[in-house]
Amino acid sequence: MNNDQLIIAGKAFSSRLFTGTGKFNDQKTMVAALQASKSELVTMALKRIDMQHKEDDILAPLIKNGMNLLPNTSGARNAKEAVFAAQLAREALQTNWVKLEIHPDPKYLLPDPIETLKAAETLANLGFIVLPYVHADPVLCKHLESAGCAAVMPLGAPIGSNKGIKTAEFLEIIIEQANIPVVVDAGLGAPSHAALAMEMGADAVLVNTAMAVAGDPVAMSRAFAKAVEAGREAYLAGLGGQSKIAVASSPLTAFLEAG
């Protein structure tokens, strides 16, 4: 498995588990959980500062621990805002990688496919490494690939819902058709969900909420790391086919009868 690296835009990753930094109770737990996950790519958001209530500096511990940063465009409601957010993030974090997310609807946070494609084209032309968060839409994913995206990040279920993979059949088509890495993002609520995505042939998964809100975020992050490794190894090993009827695992010869 050591040689089984994931390559995105020329960058190699040993871990196929990407993580987010949101919703952790405190910074110490977040850093410990991210370390336990062995993740090498972590997402961050960008916010217009509230001068009266400044946020903690979470950047320093992430950089200190050698994490690669993937800023997102969360909060953008259309392509224009997302491009602006990506440019700000590039300045703030000094990276041209961006998780492009445009979800104007606050209830389900479902990504806007039209604005996402528009923004992806613009950002790719501006030299960004674009990883768009999208619905599990195989046609859209091919358009995004043509637009120059470095990977696609189709959802399993709505962000933070912990519902697991509700889009399995469409993810399978996306994985089958993609010539760029497929990172299943959003909705993965348990290690088994992550393992399933990897068994299906996803190149990586991104998990945030399920780790951050767990009773023990560090232990849960470790469990996700194991699940992702197990799912990947199972995919590479080649899963056996399914059958409607039983297929005996032991010989059915009548050993009690005389030979």
Add this chain to the structure above:
Amino acid sequence: MKITVNENIVQLDDKCNIEQLLIVLESPLKGSAIAVNQKIISRSEWVNYQLQENDQVSLFQAIAGG
């Protein structure tokens, strides 16, 4: 001179560049991004970019997010 930072009025010395502004605001230099009058100012320009009276500064910072 008077400028606004995220809609808050800030009084500064007459000569102030962006890096000096962040120091005055006690805002971290790392993880921050700045737009002046809706135009993003690249980090490499911060030291040379002199703020002007009535400039509208937008200050952004990297925060936790998924």
